[in-house]
Amino acid sequence: MAGHHEEHSSHAHGEHSHSDRFYWLVAGVLAVVTALEVGLFIVNEQHLIAKWLEVTLLLILSTIKGAAVVMFFMHLKGDAGIFKFVFLVPLAFATTLLLSFMVLFSGHVGIAG
Amino acid sequence: MSESSMTRPHATAAHHTSLGVDNRKLGVWAFIGSETLFFATLITTYFVFAPVNRMRPDFQDPREFLDIELTTVLASILLASSLTMVLALSASRRGDRRWFTTWLLATVGLGLAFIGGQAYEFNHLYHEGLTLSSSLFGTTFFVLTGFHGTHVAIGVIWLLSVFFKVRAYPDSPENAMDVEIAGLYWHFVDLVWVAIFVLVYLI
Structure with a gap:
């Protein structure tokens, strides 16, 4: 289904497309990052790390998620x-x-x- | 002239701007820019009033009300819907009607599941005593998440209207652009939830 669609660019519209396999890979990364966010929240209910460090890590992780959505799903990278x-x-x-x-x-x- | 050549939408030259880009896509990106400011204002309001909430006699502690398990499921649903949306766009561009239909309707289904989950959350919170007017936390929380849920509902309607418009020829330039700009809006709604999830529920 997904594997035989080679990566290509649709220059007529100025946007860049990727293979379906690439989108599945991005989704997998987003799932892992979400799991890390929730895991960090749950683990730190025992106050194992300082709150400022937890907040910083959560903001970094969410920024990675947001950037991936914008760059690859919204195709802003290369548009x-x-x-x-x-x-x-x-x-x-x-x-x-x-x-x-x-x-x-x-x-x-x-x-x- | 064949039937397909009479009904298939043609090139989008009429939609091009002097910048060399499609004016509908440019308009949607500008709209998304304005929506970014709209949601930033709501999130800022939530944070500005958080310390005020703690000082008031009607204080309600967010940690006592918010359910991280349910919200994680909702976040996963929206992230999955972004994947199905981009796969629907990919299928539309290569003219694969079967997978275009599958992925777009899957996106709609996931959007409806999100709305259902949020309705369940709101109903649960209401019965726990958190309402729009019970405290500053209730007001800022329901306004922020309620507006987001409304955007998801609008997105579902938009996706369904695009599906019925383009399903015959999803690969024509005109129709592929319809799918793309609806997808841009949908991904933005997901993006907003990425922010709400971490700023409201986790921090």
Whole structure:
């Protein structure tokens, strides 16, 4: 079913396609990363590692998952630059928004209240 | 002229922009960019009010309510649906109607399973005393996850409409683009859940 479809590029639309086998491989990696996330959460209910380290590891793992979805399932890797622009600029702005508000409001309950 | 040549959609030159890309695809990417900001605002609101929730007399502790087992299943369902979606696109491009139908309807089924699981979670939380107005946690949690669930429901409707439109000729350039842009939206919905899963349920 999947194995005989060779990797090819559809330059007419400017996007890059992969073989079905490649997509199964990406899905497998996503499943493993998800298992690592949940495993880390469950294991650290015993407080084996510091909370900041757990949060950092979870953010790294979720970033890997998100990047894989965007690059390979959404085919942004290798696609036209304008698509990257209209997605990555708002994403950068959104990340800045989240981090800025976290800094502004952490420890300042009165501001948000 | 054969019937197929009369009804098969032709090239998408009419949809090209001066940038050399399909205007519908560009529009969907711009829409996804705006949706990124929309969900970032909801997630930011959740985090801004989390410490306020802890200081209020109606405080409800997220750790007492959120069920990691169920949520892990929901996350796995959405990740699996992203795989079936991209396999449906792959099948449409090579004109494999049988597998296109299989994978696209599998995506729809997984989307419906996610919605069903979320409905079960919401019902369970409601009976545990967590509602939209019971606390700041309840308000921010249900608004965030409820909007995401609504997006999944819209995605299911979109995928079904695309399926019935393109199923005869999924490999024509016009129809393959219909599948691709519906897939972009679907993957974005999955992407949002990747963020919600770790930021709301695990951290």
